[in-house]
Amino acid sequence: MAEWILTSSLLIGIVLAVRALFRGRMGLRLRYALWLLVLLRLLVPGTVFQTGLSVLNYVPLPQTAAVQAQPSQSGGSPSAPEAEPMPVRPEGEAEPRPSGPAAAPESAPAGAADWRGVLTAVWLGGAGVLAAALLACNLRFYLRLRRMRRAHPIPGIAVPVYVARGLPSPCLYGFPRPAVYLTPAAAGEPELLGHVLRHELTHRRHGDHIWAVLRAAALALHWYNPLVWLAAVLSRRDGELACDEGALQGADDRERAAYGRTLIRLVTARPSAGELLCCATTMTAGTSSLKERIAMIARKPRTLAAVLAAVVLLAGLAVGCTFTGGRSDAWEPLSEEELAYFNGDGFFNGDYLNIRNQFLSSTYAAPEEIDLFQLFYCGDGDADYAAPPDGVDPVALEAAMLAAEGGDAPDCPATILTTAQMDKVLEEYLGLTLAETGQVGLEHFTYLPGFDVYFYYHGDTNYRSSVAFTGGERRGELVRLTYDDTFLGGGYKQITLRERGESWQFVSNLAVQTEERVSLESGLAALPAELADKVVVVEKNDLKSYSSGILATYYYAPDYNTEWGGLLLQVGRYSQVGFEQSYYSWELTGGWAYLGRSGDWYYACHSPTDVNFNPDHYGDYQATGAALMAWLEELAAGAGLTPMEEDSFYQRVNGVLSYPHGEHLRVSYRPYYGLSGYEEVADTVYTLVLSQPATQGERGIWCVDRWMDQNGTRYLVVPETDQPMDDYYAALQDACDAGERPDLLDPVAVALDFEEDWSGRDLSPDAFVLEGASDLSELFDLPLATVELENGVGG
Numbered sequence: 001m002a003e004w005i006l007t008s009s010l011l012i013g014i015v016l017a018v019r020a021l022f023r024g025r026m027g028l029r030l031r032y033a034l035w036l037l038v039l040l041r042l043l044v045p046g047t048v049f050q051t052g053l054s055v056l057n058y059v060p061l062p063q064t065a066a067v068q069a070q071p072s073q074s075g076g077s078p079s080a081p082e083a084e085p086m087p088v089r090p091e092g093e094a095e096p097r098p099s100g101p102a103a104a105p106e107s108a109p110a111g112a113a114d115w116r117g118v119l120t121a122v123w124l125g126g127a128g129v130l131a132a133a134l135l136a137c138n139l140r141f142y143l144r145l146r147r148m149r150r151a152h153p154i155p156g157i158a159v160p161v162y163v164a165r166g167l168p169s170p171c172l173y174g175f176p177r178p179a180v181y182l183t184p185a186a187a188g189e190p191e192l193l194g195h196v197l198r199h200e201l202t203h204r205r206h207g208d209h210i211w212a213v214l215r216a217a218a219l220a221l222h223w224y225n226p227l228v229w230l231a232a233v234l235s236r237r238d239g240e241l242a243c244d245e246g247a248l249q250g251a252d253d254r255e256r257a258a259y260g261r262t263l264i265r266l267v268t269a270r271p272s273a274g275e276l277l278c279c280a281t282t283m284t285a286g287t288s289s290l291k292e293r294i295a296m297i298a299r300k301p302r303t304l305a306a307v308l309a310a311v312v313l314l315a316g317l318a319v320g321c322t323f324t325g326g327r328s329d330a331w332e333p334l335s336e337e338e339l340a341y342f343n344g345d346g347f348f349n350g351d352y353l354n355i356r357n358q359f360l361s362s363t364y365a366a367p368e369e370i371d372l373f374q375l376f377y378c379g380d381g382d383a384d385y386a387a388p389p390d391g392v393d394p395v396a397l398e399a400a401m402l403a404a405e406g407g408d409a410p411d412c413p414a415t416i417l418t419t420a421q422m423d424k425v426l427e428e429y430l431g432l433t434l435a436e437t438g439q440v441g442l443e444h445f446t447y448l449p450g451f452d453v454y455f456y457y458h459g460d461t462n463y464r465s466s467v468a469f470t471g472g473e474r475r476g477e478l479v480r481l482t483y484d485d486t487f488l489g490g491g492y493k494q495i496t497l498r499e500r501g502e503s504w505q506f507v508s509n510l511a512v513q514t515e516e517r518v519s520l521e522s523g524l525a526a527l528p529a530e531l532a533d534k535v536v537v538v539e540k541n542d543l544k545s546y547s548s549g550i551l552a553t554y555y556y557a558p559d560y561n562t563e564w565g566g567l568l569l570q571v572g573r574y575s576q577v578g579f580e581q582s583y584y585s586w587e588l589t590g591g592w593a594y595l596g597r598s599g600d601w602y603y604a605c606h607s608p609t610d611v612n613f614n615p616d617h618y619g620d621y622q623a624t625g626a627a628l629m630a631w632l633e634e635l636a637a638g639a640g641l642t643p644m645e646e647d648s649f650y651q652r653v654n655g656v657l658s659y660p661h662g663e664h665l666r667v668s669y670r671p672y673y674g675l676s677g678y679e680e681v682a683d684t685v686y687t688l689v690l691s692q693p694a695t696q697g698e699r700g701i702w703c704v705d706r707w708m709d710q711n712g713t714r715y716l717v718v719p720e721t722d723q724p725m726d727d728y729y730a731a732l733q734d735a736c737d738a739g740e741r742p743d744l745l746d747p748v749a750v751a752l753d754f755e756e757d758w759s760g761r762d763l764s765p766d767a768f769v770l771e772g773a774s775d776l777s778e779l780f781d782l783p784l785a786t787v788e789l790e791n792g793v794g795g
Contacts, residue, residue, distance in 0.1 A: 001045075001123075003056055005225065007322035008041045010055055012227045014318040016234075018311060025307050028296060032206075032242035035235035037315060039211070041322055042218040042228065050476060053320035123224065130220040130277075137277045145173065145181060152187055157197065159204060163187045169266050172200045173280040178209040181280075186266070195247075195262040202246040203281045208239055212279035219276060232276050237289050239281075244293055260297045264290070334472035334479070342469050342481055347504065349466045355381030355425055357464045359506045360495060361488065362441070367430040367506060372422070373441030377456075378463050380421045386413035389421065392451055401455055404446050412459035417445075419452050429506050464488075479504075482512065520595070520603055520639040524552040524571060528631055534624045535568065536560045548574045554628055556621050559613050567612040568625050571632065573601045576724050580649060584718050594650070595632060596641030603641060605632060649725070653716055657705045658725070659691035664774040665702070666690075667751040671759070673767035684710045688751045689774050693726070694733035701736050701744035703729060704754040717754075 015034045022031075047054070149162040160179040170182050180200045186192050203209070215232050222228040244263070248256055267290055275282060342348060348356055358378065362371035379385025388394040397416075402409060422434045430437070445454040469481040470492075480496040492512040497504045525537050536555040543549050550572045559566030574582065579602035586592040586604070595603040613621040644650045652658045667688045672678040687708045692700035704717050721728040735741045743749045748768050756763050 001120075003047070003325075004045045005222075006059060007047075007055060008038070008222065009225065009227050011038055011041045011318055011322040012231045014314070014321075015231070018314055019234075019238075022307055022311060024299075025304065026311060028238065028241040028245040029206075030308070030311060032235070032238040034311075034315060035231065035238060037319060038231055038235070039214055039218060042222055043214065047325035048323055051320055051324040053317065054324040055321045056325055126223045127220050130223045134216045134220060134277045138279055141173070141278055141280065149181065152182060154197070157201070159201065161197075167282075169282050170196045170200060171280040171282045172203045172209055175209055175213050175279060178204055191258065192262055192265070195259050196266070198247045198259075199243060200281065202243045203239075206239070206243060206246065208243070208281050209279065211235075211239065212281065216277055216279060229276075236276065237292075240289070241293060241296055243281075244296060248297065256297050260294055263293060263297070267293075331473035331475045331480070334474055338474075338479075339469060339472045339481075342472065352465070353378055353381050353385070353463060356429070357467060359429065360464060360467060360483075360485070360493070360509060361462070363490075363493065363509050363511055364440075365508050365510060367432055367508075368437045369440055370430065370437065370506070370509075371441040372434075372437065372439060373444040373456075374462075375441075376417055376422060376425075376445075376454075377415060377458070379415050380417060380425050385415050385417075388416060389418045389451075389453065392453070397448075397451055397453065400448050400451065401446070404448065405457070410457040412457055414455045414457040415445075416453060416455045418454075422454070428503070431500075431505050478507065520598070520636060520641065521551055521573075523635050523639065531624070531628060531631065533557065534620075535628060536566075548572070548578045556613055556617070556624055558617055559621070562614070564614050565612045566621075567608050568621075568628055569605050569607045571595070571603065571605050573603050576600060576602065576649070577722060578602075579604075580718060580725050581720065583653065584716060587716075593629065594644040595636040596643050597647050598639065598641045602647075603636060605629065653718070657689065657691055658716070659693045659703075659705055662692045662696040662700070664689055664691050664705070665747045666771040666774040667747060668769045668771050669751060669755055670767045671755075674764055686710065686755075687771075688754065690747050690750060693729035695737075699737070699745070701729070701733050701741070702747045702750045704751060707754075 015038055018034060019026075019031055047056070144166070145162070145164055148166055149164040152161045152163045154161050157180075161182065162179055163182045163184055165184060167181060167183050170180070170186050172178050172180055180197065182193070182196060186196045215235065219228060219232055244259075248259055251259065345351075348354065348360075358375050359370070361374035361377070364370045388397050401414065419434055426432050426434060426437065434442075442454070445456050447454050464487045467483050467487075469483045471482045473480055477499040478496060479499065480494045482492060482494050485491065485493045490511055493509060494512055495509045496507040498507050525539055527535055527537060534557050536557050538553045538555070540550050540552065543551065550570050553570045554568040556566035556568050586606075589609070591607045591609045593605045593607070595605060597603070607625065652660070657664065667690060669686045669688055670682070670684065671686055672682050672684055688704050689706045689708075690702045691705035693703050693705075694701060703719075706717060707715050709715070719725060719728055723731065732741060732744060736744045743753070748765065748770050751768050752763060752765055755768075
């Protein structure tokens with residue numbers, strides 16, 4: 001919207017300047033034609049393409065926020081996409097590029113978004129009011145004409161002609177089929193009638209009845225802009241001047257003088273603001289306008305060739321400045337919808353052997369440098385990549401292939417491709433033929449010139465079935481996408497594509513350099529100087545890179561190797577499953593602090609809860625432990641760990657519910673129901689809060705999310721499973737959808753199953769009552785304890 005206002009206002013200013021600069025030296029019809037550019041700009045939002053001429057290159061405008069995820073790394077293990085963004089740049093990219101990718105603009109504050117909504121509503125409201133006034137004005141004028149007009153046919157004139165009483169002046173009116181309306185005075189005098197008809201029919205040839213409608217539409221859209229109102233007034237005036245010039249084309253001096261007298265006689269009324277909304281070409285004019293029209297009749301202005309060339313040049317520059325968008329060398333983040341397209345099945349991923357996925361199988365700085373062996377390792381995208389090409393004798397081809405391999409028949413199929421098949425893929429996605437590439441990797445294929453066939457025997461597919469892009473950017477027709485290459489390794493990479501109409505071509509695929517960060521594991525033994533003499537660190541060097549467990553143990557040096565032990569704390573890493581399964585016991589036993597998360601690992605510290613120091617050293621032991629913990633927290637931040645406060649699981653289990661969205665139900669449970677000897681506590685009631693962890697609504701399964709004892713203490717429920725909690729519930733939902741677990745749709749059955757697992761005994765369904773929907777506000781101020789369900793069925 002801002003660029004529309006800016007460019008249209010600038011174009012109006014340019015036209016005003018050209019009118020003033022060439023006043024008296026430019027034909028009036030040419031001057032009138034300049035307003036056509038303004039009308040197009042006012043009615044057509046947006047820009048047609050990007051150029052260096054555009055005014056938008058020089059004027060900063062508000063940008064729409066878009067989400068951009070950047071890669072980051074923590075040591076050798078890349079962090080999750082939601083980790084803290086870091087600057088990246090591809091190595092050796094062929095295209096000119098900035099020193100780092102464009103940062104994603106911050107989302108607009110809520111207040112700014114509210115104001116934009118208010119302004120949009122005001123604009124639409126104003127446009128609606130003016131459009132209604134436009135319709136009302138013309139409807140009233142049309143009904144008045146219909147009531148007062150009578151036909152006045154004139155031989156030789158195809159346009160309908162009417163006489164209407166009460167008109168201020170003759171006019172042309174009607175869309176899309178206009179008619180000429182005369183005053184009784186004009187119809188009664190032959191000379192006057194001739195001049196009026198010549199004038200109004202010139203209006204029709206110029207299409208002024210169409211201009212009038214479009215001008216009114218532009219006023220409705222841009223009602224807030226005074227320059228547009230000025231343009232409407234001046235374009236209407238220029239339209240009358242151009243009409244006079246056209247009507248007098250070829251007339252002699254006597255005829256021009258008679259036309260001028262008619263003009264003075266008819267144009268007596270001063271135009272009103274309402275006439276801008278009326279689509280009739282009434283012959284009203286102010287004093288200055290009338291003087292200009294009379295002067296034009298006397299002067300006979302002509303446009304010199306030099307003036308015409310200058311006006312056309314200036315008009316072309318004006319179009320370049322105002323109809324085109326700004327050219328920017330900055331990379332702008334892709335929108336969520338654009339990134340979703342590349343992450344979906346529309347271009348990458350999708351069906352088996354999508355050849356476009358194979359363009360990610362090697363790194364290259366330019367299209368001709370692509371590794372053809374990796375690209376065509378699985379053929380040209382046809383699932384039957386080992387089939388002989390059409391028109392080739394399969395027996396003869398197989399014999400030639402075996403001979404080329406030394407006569408031994410391999411126990412695996414071969415990729416078989418002709419030059420034509422390679423050319424088809426390369427021309428579509430690189431704009432090159434096989435001969436035009438550097439033929440990198442082609443030597444790994446065996447070529448049979450008699451068949452024009454390349455082949456290679458292999459038993460694996462080496463096919464990337466899917467790719468997930470964590471971020472994307474656009475600069476003009478170029479788009480680059482960032483992904484973690486877990487398939488081939490090598491960390492994060494960026495694939496650059498060039499848009500070609502409805503298709504895309506590959507430009508480069510390059511490794512991404514990231515800021516070097518010391519991994520948490522590698523820094524655990526590098527104690528700072530102030531702790532070096534007070535702390536003994538013992539690393540567990542036999543821990544595998546893929547294993548959970550203790551990474552390092554820290555001891556208070558004065559009590560190390562004494563009866564006290566001197567244990568300060570231990571640092572460990574845990575998989576998502578391990579962390580989720582251990583979290584409930586850690587919270588119950590205490591002594592745990594969480595350093596953060598990096599990728600699939602959670603890092604935590606455990607301090608002993610018993611005495612591990614000589615009581616005489618109490619103060620120094622505590623101070624050393626506090627200093628050690630502060631250093632570890634700094635180390636975690638430097639390694640790029642995501643704070644626990646930003647971790648989804650940690651946020652949810654420390655919130656009111658783990659699954660706060662959707663509907664929630666309360667089920668009351670009497671734990672001593674039916675038990676003899678417990679009459680005094682028979683009225684004890686536990687409350688179970690159930691959520692839908694996967695699908696919401698009628699087909700969604702239920703789980704026990706929290707439960708409360710008779711004292712109001714809230715207990716977290718974590719199902720005991722070898723999967724992340726969300727994946728576990730998703731699998732149960734799939735089983736239910738397949739008809740295998742219909743019991744999970746019954747909240748009372750889920751509550752019964754949960755309590756039987758928890759208590760280890762059979763329970764009566766009569767002990768459970770479905771109380772109805774749960775109000776989350778009742779859970780906010782209750783303390784949180786934890787509980788783990790043994791087999792996870794009810795939780």
